[in-house]
Amino acid sequence: MLNRNYYRLAELATLSYLSEGDLLDVVERQEFTLCAWLEGQSFGLVSKTNALLGLFDYNGTVTLTKQQSQILLCESKSIRLEWLPIQEPERIKAIADCRKQFADLPNRTFSKLLYRSDVPTSLFMACGSVGEVADQLASLNHVKEKQRKALEQGEKVKLFDDWMSLFVDAPVKQLGIQPIEIKPEQLRFDIRKLAEHFGPECLKQPERFGFARQMESQTVMPSSPIINQISNPIEPNMETKPIKVIMGALLDDYPTARSDKLWNVLRQDVKQTARRYDTEQVIDEMSQYQIIWFGRGRDAEFIMAYKTFQNQLSAVRKQRLKT
Template identity: 55%
Template sequence: MTTRSFYRLDEISDITRLTKGDILNAVERQELALCAWVAGKKFGLVSKTNALLGLFDYNGTVSLTKQQSQTLLCDGKSIRLERFLIQEPERIKAIIDCRAQFVDLPNRIFSKLLYFSDVPKSPFVASSTVCDAADHSALLGIMKEEQPKWAKHENPFHGLGQVFDLVTNPPVKQLGVQPIGIKPEQLRLDIRKLTEYFGIECLKEPERLALTNQTYLPSRQKTNQTPMLIKPNIETNPIKVMIHAVLDNDPDFGSKDIWNILKQDVLSDERHFDVESIIDEMTNNEIIRFGDGVDTQIATGKPRFRTLVSEVKKSRRK
């Protein structure tokens, strides 16, 4: 059997000394959460501030809550999910920019539409398939306006047919999320969670778990080779990169001018300075941006911003 992190419930006796009853008991008491295998397209990458950062396709496991695990395993019932935790981000090939696709649709689900091109390296929150859906509020308004006309029609079933047409082919759309269904047969066991709950001794071959966490280092260089380390002169602070871009237009801009220009840039449909949509939100006193991952956010206040502007201007004079 190949070494992996997620297993089906039927494999429990192959990899552990536990029985199915042991798992059922732990889940029934809501002391153990399981995972589920899903396959879908156009899942949404969601930030901590509920911004939609892009779409991706995914075949892999997602985390379940203890309550969801109990419903699936103990009650044998299916569930539907709109939000879940992606467990295997390494299975994602790319994040797709969807701003142009959905920019004209009413949005009552996400705080805003941005783009974060990097695939997260650790588990992250996602939404189920993002799509254009019927705007039910707008449809009700249309039906209310058309109802008097339908009542006057000579065919008594005319109104019913019109309602059917509006529902099946809605003329008004909004940004929506299509829930995914999870069936009991999609349940998976996370070997790491099992060992956390039951202890490492529950595994038949505990050394196999260690294999999945090994880090293979490249072979050592020959002693007669001296590596040449070159520190590239590349700016890595994204705020400084934006400041440089603004100063390229006018080197005499002050920190207040640059701040206002960046704020206008963040509010525009197409960003010219924050081209990678690093900034999640910008207020009158603070810039909130993404760090190394979508779940890591960094706040930069005006005093720190003024310091960054000074550092950039000093470096440009060299």
């Protein structure tokens, strides 16, 4: 299997130890977002001032919100989107100039028509397919005027046919956005977000996706013979590993606290400008599931899952009891 960032839901069991029920649960609780695979033409590149900058074709993934993910996965219903967060701009070959193409169409959707040939290099918001759409208000006025003239001239008014034309093929067109339908079978998950949410240990082969080098090594289980090969133990007050130094500071204040309480205390500490426990500002981010921190010189990034924190905290406790 080739390394990718986005996978079909049916591939979950091949890549991870998670079940479909695990994924369904976090999406149902709106704690996790999915993606959708999209293939289409004439998507609109739109500026921050709502100017249409050009059109492009796209075969790639788009980001979904938590609510959209829930509807698609948990309710198995399709959704229609006018605005699309494009995740893989590298899949866009070019931006086409559409100023001449739409010059004669009434435009009440975009602030103006411009052209920018540069393809964005990071995630950006685009709109659905741009082109002729029905101008319902103008079409309604057109039908009313047509009927008025027919009555004045004593002609037969085809009420049913005229009103049906508004829904089948509106006589007046304008420039607009055609919503894109997203179906449940288009759902994908981002392997990076999966590892971020559940921890890299949820993956069967984390090294394939670059997580093994970043993960803090798990504490060796007692059954391993390596546990008896420790030499030159470091005194607790001489600990040099930054996360263990932080653990020691936590245990100074909360010597009998459980690991989950200490985890939450540290999470609150990391949010503070002046930190009590992480005094060296080592931790860059800390979520409910993991700690992201930097090694010496801030040139090496590490990820520590809660389970690893729990194991290392236990090791620090034992080391303190020996002294």
